[in-house]
Amino acid sequence: MSKLVLKNVARRYGAVEAVADFSLELVPGEFVSLLGPSGCGKTTTLRMIAGFVPPSAGTIEMDGQQISSPSNVVPPEKRRMSMIFQSYAIWPNMTVGENVGFGLQVRKLSRGEIDRRVDAILDVVQMRNLKGRYPAELSGGQQQRVALARAIVVEPEVLLLDEPLSNLDANLREEMRFEIRRLHDEFKITTVYVTHDQSEAMVTSDRIVVMNHGRIEQVDAPHKLYARPRSRFVAGFIGRTNFLEGTREGSDIRFDGFSAAAARLEGASGNGALLYSLRPQAVGLSGQKPNGGALAVESEISGRSYLGEYWDYQVRPLGAAKPVRVSTGPNVVFEVGSRVWLEIDPAAMVRVE
Amino acid sequence: MTVTAPALSTPDAPRRAISFDSTWLIWIAIIAVLLFLVVSPFIYLVVTSFTAEKTGGFTFANYLTAYGRARYVDALLNSLKLGGAAAALAGLFAIPLAWAVARTDMPGRGLTRVLVLMTFITPPYTGAVAWILLAGPNAGWLNRFFMMVTGAEAGPFNIYSFSGLALVIALYSFPYIFIFTTAALELVSSEMEDAANILGAGAWRTMRRVTLPLALPAILGGLIICFLEAIALFGSPAMIAIPARFNVVTTQLFQFFGNPVRVEVAAAYAMPLLGVTILLILIQRLMTRRKGFVALTGKGGERRAIRLGPWRWAMFGYAMLIAALAVFLPYLFLFQAAFAKAWGRGFGLDNLSLRNFHFVLFEHATAAKSVLNSFLYAGVSATAVVILTLGVAYIVTRRLVPFGGILGFLCIAPFVIPGVVLAIGFYAAYAPPPLALYGTALILILAFTTRFLPIGYVNASAAIRSLNPEMEEAVRVLGGSRLTALRRVVAPLLKRSLLGAWLLIFIPATRELSAAIFLYGPNTKVASVMIFDMSEEGNFEYLAALALILQVLTLPLLWIGQKALGRDFMLRRNAT
Numbered sequence: 001m002s003k004l005v006l007k008n009v010a011r012r013y014g015a016v017e018a019v020a021d022f023s024l025e026l027v028p029g030e031f032v033s034l035l036g037p038s039g040c041g042k043t044t045t046l047r048m049i050a051g052f053v054p055p056s057a058g059t060i061e062m063d064g065q066q067i068s069s070p071s072n073v074v075p076p077e078k079r080r081m082s083m084i085f086q087s088y089a090i091w092p093n094m095t096v097g098e099n100v101g102f103g104l105q106v107r108k109l110s111r112g113e114i115d116r117r118v119d120a121i122l123d124v125v126q127m128r129n130l131k132g133r134y135p136a137e138l139s140g141g142q143q144q145r146v147a148l149a150r151a152i153v154v155e156p157e158v159l160l161l162d163e164p165l166s167n168l169d170a171n172l173r174e175e176m177r178f179e180i181r182r183l184h185d186e187f188k189i190t191t192v193y194v195t196h197d198q199s200e201a202m203v204t205s206d207r208i209v210v211m212n213h214g215r216i217e218q219v220d221a222p223h224k225l226y227a228r229p230r231s232r233f234v235a236g237f238i239g240r241t242n243f244l245e246g247t248r249e250g251s252d253i254r255f256d257g258f259s260a261a262a263a264r265l266e267g268a269s270g271n272g273a274l275l276y277s278l279r280p281q282a283v284g285l286s287g288q289k290p291n292g293g294a295l296a297v298e299s300e301i302s303g304r305s306y307l308g309e310y311w312d313y314q315v316r317p318l319g320a321a322k323p324v325r326v327s328t329g330p331n332v333v334f335e336v337g338s339r340v341w342l343e344i345d346p347a348a349m350v351r352v353e
Numbered sequence: 354m355t356v357t358a359p360a361l362s363t364p365d366a367p368r369r370a371i372s373f374d375s376t377w378l379i380w381i382a383i384i385a386v387l388l389f390l391v392v393s394p395f396i397y398l399v400v401t402s403f404t405a406e407k408t409g410g411f412t413f414a415n416y417l418t419a420y421g422r423a424r425y426v427d428a429l430l431n432s433l434k435l436g437g438a439a440a441a442l443a444g445l446f447a448i449p450l451a452w453a454v455a456r457t458d459m460p461g462r463g464l465t466r467v468l469v470l471m472t473f474i475t476p477p478y479t480g481a482v483a484w485i486l487l488a489g490p491n492a493g494w495l496n497r498f499f500m501m502v503t504g505a506e507a508g509p510f511n512i513y514s515f516s517g518l519a520l521v522i523a524l525y526s527f528p529y530i531f532i533f534t535t536a537a538l539e540l541v542s543s544e545m546e547d548a549a550n551i552l553g554a555g556a557w558r559t560m561r562r563v564t565l566p567l568a569l570p571a572i573l574g575g576l577i578i579c580f581l582e583a584i585a586l587f588g589s590p591a592m593i594a595i596p597a598r599f600n601v602v603t604t605q606l607f608q609f610f611g612n613p614v615r616v617e618v619a620a621a622y623a624m625p626l627l628g629v630t631i632l633l634i635l636i637q638r639l640m641t642r643r644k645g646f647v648a649l650t651g652k653g654g655e656r657r658a659i660r661l662g663p664w665r666w667a668m669f670g671y672a673m674l675i676a677a678l679a680v681f682l683p684y685l686f687l688f689q690a691a692f693a694k695a696w697g698r699g700f701g702l703d704n705l706s707l708r709n710f711h712f713v714l715f716e717h718a719t720a721a722k723s724v725l726n727s728f729l730y731a732g733v734s735a736t737a738v739v740i741l742t743l744g745v746a747y748i749v750t751r752r753l754v755p756f757g758g759i760l761g762f763l764c765i766a767p768f769v770i771p772g773v774v775l776a777i778g779f780y781a782a783y784a785p786p787p788l789a790l791y792g793t794a795l796i797l798i799l800a801f802t803t804r805f806l807p808i809g810y811v812n813a814s815a816a817i818r819s820l821n822p823e824m825e826e827a828v829r830v831l832g833g834s835r836l837t838a839l840r841r842v843v844a845p846l847l848k849r850s851l852l853g854a855w856l857l858i859f860i861p862a863t864r865e866l867s868a869a870i871f872l873y874g875p876n877t878k879v880a881s882v883m884i885f886d887m888s889e890e891g892n893f894e895y896l897a898a899l900a901l902i903l904q905v906l907t908l909p910l911l912w913i914g915q916k917a918l919g920r921d922f923m924l925r926r927n928a929t
Contacts, residue, residue, distance in 0.1 A: 050830055076829040083830040089823035093845040102841075103831035154831060 001064060003028040003190045004049070004158055009058035009068075011044050018044045020214045022058070026158075029188040031181075033201035036211035037237070042194045045211075046160055049192060050083055051076040062157060082151035083160040086167065088143045090135040096122070096146050097131040103154035121153040124183070141172045148180070152187060161193045165200060177203040198238050202226075210234050226279075231353045235277035242278045242324050244349070257320025258297040260346050267351035276349040280327040284343030285313065285334070297342040299324075301334050315342055380754045383744055387763040390803045394778030395770070398627075401781040402620035415621035428600035429625055432584045435519055435601055439583035440576045442523035443530055446675050448572060449668070450527075451534035456541075456564065458658040459668045468676040473528040474907060475683070476864040478588030478881065479900045480525040482888055483683030485592065486690055486897075488512040492697055494686055513597040521589050524679045526582045530575030537571030538564065543657045556659055570640045577637040581630055585771035587867040588881070592888050602626050603773050603867070610871055616781055623774045631769045690897035709898035720899055723883035728906070730794060730879065731862035734801035735809075735855045741802075742809035743817075743851065747843075750817045764810035767803050772867030775804055780871060792874020800868045805858040812854035816847050853918040856910055863903065 004026040011019040019041040026032055034042035047053040049060060051073055060068035067074040082103065090099055097118055104114045122128040125145040135143055144164065151159055161180070165173045181204045184191055195201050201208045202222040210217040210225065210233070218225060218234045229235035232243065246253040246260075248271050253262050255276075262268040265276070290296050302323045303314035310330060314323035324342065334340055405412040420426055453459040454466060488495050488510040496508020511517060541564055549559040565572075587603040594601055600608070602625070609619040661668060690696035691709055698704045713720045745764050749757040767775065779800045784791035790799075820843065828838035866881035873882050880903050887896035 050826075052826060052829075076826070077832045077834055079830075080832070081830055083827065085823040085827060087821050087823045089821060089827035091824060091827070091842050091846075093842065102828070102833070106832040106837065150827075150831070160830075 001028075002026060002061075003030070003063065004192075005061040006045075006049070007059050007061070009045070009048060009055045009060060011041070011048060011053060012056045017214050019048070019055075022214075022216060024209060024216070024219065026190055026192070028190055031184050031191045031193065031204060031206045033193040033195060033205040033208045034211055035195055035198060035201040035208050035237075036217075038196055040211040041214035042196075042211050043162055044214075046083075046162055046192060046194045049158070050081060050160055051079050079158075080154075080156060081158045081160060082154055082156040083162065084147045084151050084164045086163045088147040088164075088167075090138075090143050090146050090150075092135045094134075095131065096127060096133050096135070096138070099135070099146055100150045100153055103150065107154065117153055118149075121149045124152075124186070125149045125179075140168050141176065144168065144172075144176055145179075148183060152183060152189065155187070156189060159189045159191045161191065163195055164193075165195070165197070173197075173200070180204050210237060212237075228350055229277055229352055232275060232277070235350070235352050240280055240325065242280065242283075243352075244276045244278055244324075246274045246276060247272070248274075256322055257299070257317025258295060258342075258344070260295055260344075260349075264346040265349060265351070266347075275352050277352045278324070278344065278349050280312070280325045282345065282348035283315075283324065283326045285315065285326050285328050285332060286341050286343065287334070287338075289341050290343050292343075294343040294345045297344060299340055299342050301336050301338050301340060304334070304336060306330070315340060317342065377754065379744065380748065380757075380760075383741070383748070383760060386741065387745075387760065390799060390806070391763050391766055394775065394782045394803070395766075397782035398620050398623065398774065398778035401617050402624060404617055406615070406617050415617045418615075418618045419622035424600065425605060425622070428605040429602055431515075431594075431599055432602040432626070433629075435515070435522070435590075436580040436584040438516070438519035439522040439526065440580040442519055443527035443579045444572070444576055446523065446679075447527040447530035447575065448534055450672055450675060451531045452538060452560070452564075453661075453668045453672065454531075455535040455538035456659050457661050457665065457668065459661060459665045459672070461669055461672065465672045465676070468672075468680050469528050469531050472525060472676075472679040474860065474911065475525055475680075475904070476588070476866070476881065476900075477522065477525040477586055478592060478866055478884060478888075479687070479904070480679070480683055481521050481589040481592045482884070482893065482896055482900065483687050484512050484517070484521045484524075485888075486686045486696060486893060487682055488517060513593055515594075515597070515599065518590060518593045518597070519583075521593065522583045522586060523579075524675075525589075526579045527675075527679075529578045529582065530572065533571045533575035533578070534568055537568040541567045546659075560659075573640055574637045577633045581633055581771070584626065584629065585773060585867065587773055587870060588885060591885065606773055606777065607870065616777065616784075619777050620781060623777050626771055627769075627774050630771055630774075634769045687897045687901060690893050691901050693894055696893050696897070709894045710902070713895050713898045713902065717895070719878055720883055720895070723878045723880045724899070724902065724906075726794070726877060727863045727880040727903075730797050730801060730877075731859050731865075733798050734805060734862050735859040737798070737802045738805050738809035738858050739813070739851055739855050742806060742813040742854075743847075746810060746814035746817045747839075750814060751822065761810065761814070764806045766807075768807040772804060772865065773871065776800060776868040776871035779803075779868070791872065792877060794877050796872050797869060797877055797879065800872055801862050801865060804865065804868060805862060808857055809854055812850065812857065816850040816854070817843075819850075820846060849917045853914060856914040860907055860910055863907070 002025040004024075006022055006024045009019060009022040010017065022041075022045055024032070034045055036042050044053060048055050048068060051068065054073045055068055055070055057070060059066055062079070066072065067079060091102075094102070100121060101114045101118045104117060109117075118131070119128060122131055125148055127142065127145050127149060130138065130142065135146065138146065147164065164180075165176050168176060177200055180193075184204070193201070193204055205222060207219060207221055208225055209219045212233050218230045220228070225234060225238050229238060229241075235241045235243070244255050246255045246265075246268075248254075248262065248268075249259065251262055252259040253265055253268050253274060265274075268274060284290065284294065289298075297317045299315045299317045299320075301313055302316045305312045308330065310327045311332060313326045313328065313334065315326050316323040326342070402415055403411055403413070405414060450465065450469070454462045459465075485493070487493050490496065490511045490513065491507065493508065493510060493512065495510050499505065499508045499510070512521070545567070546559050546563055549563045550556075554562065584602060587607065590601045590604050591607065594604055602622070606619050606622060609615045609622060686696075689700060692706060693704050694706045694708065695704065715721065742764055745757075745760045748754060749761045770778070779796060780791065783789075783796055783799070790796035824842050824846070825835070825838040828842055829835065833841065864881055865879070866885060869879050869882055870885065873879060878886075880899065884896055884899055884903075887893075887899065
C-alpha cells in the first residue's frame, strides 16, 4: 500500500494558482524530492502535506486515511509527521537535549525513555557531547544536526524537509546531503524533500518531482531525469544541454548544420518543428572523420573554456548559425578555429516538448 | 532506535479547517473589548456633543455655548500659540543636542543621553512645580539670586506667563524631538557626507545641505509630536496658566467639568483638539513614511564622528545649559523643598528636615494611598494592555482570522486621542447609569488601558514579527498544539520584550494626569492628582517630597528595563 497519496491537489491564493493538479504516490520508505525554481509551488505542496495549508482542491491520504481535503484538514499536530524547516526553527530557549526531547515529551514518554532515545539519536548525529548547549552556542551545521535529530527521534510516519541546506555554506551543504541520505538509509522514513538545488535532489532522492509554475513537469529517478528529460524545462533545469530544433525533410530531420534519419530519432513522427535535447557530454569530438554508427558532422571550434575537470567547447557545424556545446575530458585539446568532427549518436538525442 | 513509533492520538477524526472554533471566539471577545475601550467612548463623545443636557434630544446648542464667548475661543487660540511656541523652543533645545550626540565628538555624549532620559522621565507637572520654585515672581530662586547679585528691587523672571509656560513645556517635551532626530541621524551614513566633502563642501555646509535635510522628516515629526503634547497637556497649564489668568483648551475643559459638570459642552469644546491631533498625526505619518527622501538604508556602514575642534566645548556647554534648566536646577530645588521646613528659608542646616516625607507617607490622609493607587492602577492597566495587544498582534501577524487588520487599527487608534478628550469620552460613556463607573478604580484602569494600547500594540507586534513562525510550526508538526507552542516557545522567547512593553506602559501610567483628573473619585485619587491638589494649596514642601518619592520608585523599574532591554530602551522604544 502507498504511504502517502496526493490526488489532484491544488492550491489557489486569490487568482494565483500556486499548485495545480498535483498527483503523487509515495511507497513506504521512499525518498522523494520536489525540485523546481522558487515560486514553483514546491513549498506550498510540502506545507499542504504537513497540514499547515489546506488544499483548494484534491485530497491527501496517509496509510489509506484521508488527512487533507478542501473541507477536512487533520491539524499538523495530529499527523505524526515531522519537519525540518529552512530556518531550522531550533527553539533558542531550550538546550539541544530539550529540543530533541520535545516531541517525545509531547508523546508522554517516561523521562528515562526520553533520555535514552535522545542520547541514542544524538549519537547518530554526533552531537551527544553538546546535549546541554543552547542553540546560540552552536554553528550552523550543528544546528542542522539538531534539527535532524529532533525530527527523526519521534520516528515520524513521514519526514518533511523544506530547503534544509539553503542556509549552509557550500562545503557543509555537500557534507549534509550525504548525511541526510545516510540517515534515510538507516531509518527508512518516508521522506519528502523540497529543494531548488538539483545536485541536492540527485544525491538524496529515490525519485525527483520537477515542478514549474505549480505543475509537475516530470517524476523520475535522478538518472532518468538527466538522460531522458521529457520537457524543455526539465532538460534545461537539470544540468546543461543543447536544444536542437529540427524540421522534417523527406525521411530526414533537418537540424541547424546537419541532418539525421527520422527512423533513428526518438519520436520523430509528424510534421512541424521538433525539439531535441542533446547533452554536451553525449557528443564526441575528434580531429579525423570518425567511423561507426554515429553521425559525423564537420565543424569548426568557435570558442572554448577550460574548467579544470573538463573543457567546454563551442563547436559550429559548417554552415550552421549556432554552435553546439560539447564537454570533453581535460586532455582533449583543440585550438579555436580548428576543423573538427562532431560525433552525434541519434539515440542520445531526446525529444522534448 | 528500533522501538515502535510512539502513539499520538490517531488522525481518524479530521477536524474542519475553517470552522467556528476557539480562535473565532477569542476574536469576537477581543473585538468586544476593543469596542468597549476604544469605539464606544469615541462615539459617546461625538453623540454627547450633540445632545441637549436637559431633554437628551439632538441640538447644536453645546457648540454655540462652547464657542459663543470670546474667552473660550481665546483659549483655543492660546493652545495653538502655546503649541507652536513650545515646539519651536523644544526644537531649539533638541536639534543641536541630537546632532552633537549622534554625529560629533562632543565630550559627554553618554552623559547627555542620560540627562535627556532624566528629563524624559520627569513628569511635566513636576517640572512645572520645580520651575515655580525657580522662577516664581519675587520668591523664585532665580529672582532672589538676581536681586542678591544686582541689588535690584525685583527679579526679571515670572513663570506665571505665556512665555514661562511655553518654556516649561518645551523643557520637558524636547526629548521627543531628540529621540526622533538622533534615530534619523544615526542612519545617515558617513559616506553621504564624504561625498559632499569630496565635492568641496566644508563641515558646516555638509551639515546644512546634506545631513540635516536627510533628517528633516524625522525632525518635523518630532516637532509635531511636541506641538501635540503641548496642546494636550493639562498639568503644567493648570499650575501656571490659571494663576497667570489665561486659559488654554485643557484648562477650559477642566472648568466645564467644574460644578455643575457640563459634559455636553466639554465634548463639543474638545472637538478642535481632537481634529487638530488627528490631522497632524496623519501629516507626521505621511512625512516619516515618504520613502526615497529619508535615506534610512542603514547601509554604507560606519559613521565617523564629525570633529568639532574647539567648538566641541561650546557644544558641551550648550548641552549642560539645557541640562541645568531641565534637570540640575529643578531637581536641586525640588530636593531643597522636600527636605526643608520651609522652602523659602534656603539651604541652612537649621532648615533641614525629614518631616515632609514623614507627613506625606504616614500622616497625610490620602497621599500614601494615592501612590499605592497609582501603582496599582498602572500595574493592572499595563498587564491588561500587554495581554490584549499580544493577543491582537499574534492574531494579526499570523493572519489567524480574516479582517484581523481591524483589530490592529483599533489598538493604534487611541494614539490620536489626547488624554483629556479620552477622559471626556469615558465620562460620557460610562459615568451615567447603567454602568455608573465615575469615581471608581475601574474607570481609571479602563481609561489608562485605552490610553496605552498603542504603545503596547507597537511593541507587541514588533516582538511577534521578530519571531519566525517556523518556531511554532516545528512545535505543531511534532505533535504540540497551538497552545503548547504559545506556552513553551512564544512566551519564553518574548519574555524580555513583553517586560519592556509592560514597563513602557507602567512608568508613564504611574504619572498620568490628563485623563485621571477628570475621572478620579474621593477613594481613587492617584499620585499625579494628589500632586496637582497640593500645588493648588501651595504646599510645595509636601509636594516636592511626594514627587521625589514617585521619581525614586521609578528608578528600580528603569534599571530592570535597562537590564532586560539594554541601555536607552526608554528613549528608543518610544520613538516608534
